[in-house]
Amino acid sequence: MTVDLHRWQRDESKPSAREAWRDAAARVIGPAVVLFAVIVSAGWLITGPLGGLEEETAVNRELQEGRSRTALWDTTTEIWSRLGNTEIIIGTCAIVSLVILWRTRKWWYAVIPAIAISIQATVFVISAWIVGRERPDVEKLDPAPPTSSYPSGHVGAATALYLTFAFMAQRIERAWLRRLVTTVCILVPLLVSYARLYRGMHHLSDVLLGVLNGIVCALLAWHWLRRRRS
Template sequence: MSVDLHRWQRDESRPGAREAWRDAALRVIAPSLVLFGVIVSVGWLIMGPLAGLQGESAVNRELQGGPSRSTVWETTTGIWSRIGNTEIIIATCVVVCAILLWRTRQWWYSIVPAIAISIQATVFVIAAWIVARPRPEVEKLDPAPPTSSYPSGHVGASTALYLTFAFMAQRIERTWLRRLVTTVCLLVPLLVSYARLYRGMHHLSDVLLGLVNGVVCALLAWHWLRRRRD
């Protein structure tokens, strides 16, 4: 799926209720079922045929035992990790969606970030329950949420939300500001990913599939409504 960064600006027409529901079903819900199947299948492979290849806890131990280990670094990664917390993701999404609705008066555009994190969360929660992968056998620097290790919900949520913000940032007219906002938005999921590994909360494959989940959900949300190309 190619990313048409200006699709919402070229066609600002208001969709009808029937059109919106149809497009959401065909362009978001149906593809997300395929995404869910892929993530669960990979999880079963990791827990089953590929179980003998697991040695990913070594990555966490290497990060925790490296030269960067310090109280300051633990505090820093703690902040990065909290960016992906559910309450922070939801609060950030609500605030940004409200601002977008106020500025554009286009509800169909304003809900794009909400669609991204909603689909991501649904795929993540059900997949985590089905796969039920234990967390790494290392020191855990964060409280363990009730969900299992695979895939990473923190990484998936931050990727889905901030990648969507990066797409939206292309409307910014000032070049330096557009580039700055885009860079920050793309950097956030990477910081969250590193923090979750460093803090012993996820295996490397959990983080990678969390990134896949977030990226795909952001793309589905961005293209949820058909827009004219002319």
């Protein structure tokens, strides 16, 4: 799926309720089922035939036993990790979406971030329950959430939310501000990813599939409503 960054500017017409429900089902829910199947299948493969990969475990051990862990990095990565916390993601999404609604008066555009994190969370929670992967056998700097290690919910949520923000930021007219906001939005999921590895909460594949989940959900949300090309 290619990213049409200007699709919402070319066609600003309001959809009917029927169009909204139809497009949400066909362009978000249907593809999300396929995404869910892919992530679960990959999880079974990782925990089955590919289980116990020494190369993957080495990443967590290197971060724990090497010189990477310091008091400063412990504090820094705690802040980065919290950017992917459920309450932070939901709160940020709500505030930004309300501001966008106030500025544009277009609810069908303002709901894009909410669609992205909702689909991501659904895929993540059910996949984590089905796969049930244990967290890395290293010292953990955060209390373990009730969900399993695979895929990373923090990374998936941060990727889905901030990638949609990056798409939306392309409407900013001032070039320097547009570039700054886009850079920050792309950087946040990377910081969350590193933090979750550093703090011993996820395997490398958990993070990578979390990124995949977030990217696909952001793309589905961005294209959730049919728009005219002319």
